[in-house]
Amino acid sequence: MxxxxxxxxxxxxxxxxxxxxxxxTKNSLTINALxxxxxxxxxxxxxxxxxLNGAGFxxxxxxGRERHCILKQDGFNEVQEWVHYFDKFWISKLKKLExxxxxxxxxxx
Amino acid sequence: MNxxxxxxxxxxxxxxxxxxxxxxxxxxWLMENDFKPIVGHKFQFHSKPVAKFGFxxxxxxxxxEIIPFKKLSYSWKGGPGKGKITLDSVVVWTLVPxxxxxxxxxxxxxxTGMKNFIGYLFMNSGWKTKIRKKFMAFLALKQxx
Numbered sequence: 001m002x003x004x005x006x007x008x009x010x011x012x013x014x015x016x017x018x019x020x021x022x023x024x025t026k027n028s029l030t031i032n033a034l035x036x037x038x039x040x041x042x043x044x045x046x047x048x049x050x051x052l053n054g055a056g057f058x059x060x061x062x063x064g065r066e067r068h069c070i071l072k073q074d075g076f077n078e079v080q081e082w083v084h085y086f087d088k089f090w091i092s093k094l095k096k097l098e099x100x101x102x103x104x105x106x107x108x109x
Numbered sequence: 110m111n112x113x114x115x116x117x118x119x120x121x122x123x124x125x126x127x128x129x130x131x132x133x134x135x136x137x138w139l140m141e142n143d144f145k146p147i148v149g150h151k152f153q154f155h156s157k158p159v160a161k162f163g164f165x166x167x168x169x170x171x172x173x174e175i176i177p178f179k180k181l182s183y184s185w186k187g188g189p190g191k192g193k194i195t196l197d198s199v200v201v202w203t204l205v206p207x208x209x210x211x212x213x214x215x216x217x218x219x220x221t222g223m224k225n226f227i228g229y230l231f232m233n234s235g236w237k238t239k240i241r242k243k244f245m246a247f248l249a250l251k252q253x254x
Contacts, residue, residue, distance in 0.1 A: 081162040082196050086217055087112045094116045094215065096138035097128060101120045 011055040016040070017048050021057060024071040031067050112217040119210045122178045129181055129202055140168070146181075148172050163189035164196070179204055185217065196220065 140154040158166035182201040203214040
């Protein structure tokens, strides 16, 4: 039996996991450093980190003796870029539509 | 994460509708295409590629809904090419008559894909505004780099 991986929704539905992501936006942190921000056991934190890692939101790298959690930005940036691009795209296209309609009306007169 | 624009046009809904649903007229202001106003019709738009985020310039669409002179929606998919889709979204046009003109509303929504859910979650009230703002500022900064 394969273990079921939670979808991104389930992963982010948990406030502690969102808080972990937020903490990681400032810096990469060790699991211990992360745990200091929470009122829960180290194994409980590890479990959350495992879930975030499994869903691809963060990566874990061994630096020296410590395990560092690092926010993965690829996915975030990708969607930002698409949204940013099409937002501008539509404004310019809507302007073109308005011009096309105005020209049509003028030619009819 | 949705894109929304409302455009006020001094032209009646039937004319605006024509410009949204006729391939030759669409090509005048949007992109080259093989659109047909038939639910289930699959078509494509062609524009310039954007290498920066892996977009080959082709938009793969399927007509999802048509309510003549009121609403039109189609799927809007794109990616780096060779059939790989990294953008899976939906475009919805809504037309409302206003005086002698038309209020044209565009909604480009459902920027899905696993990671993209995070944007959707930012909209949730459960996430404190302050944290959200900081996170968004961070993302904007990263994007510039």
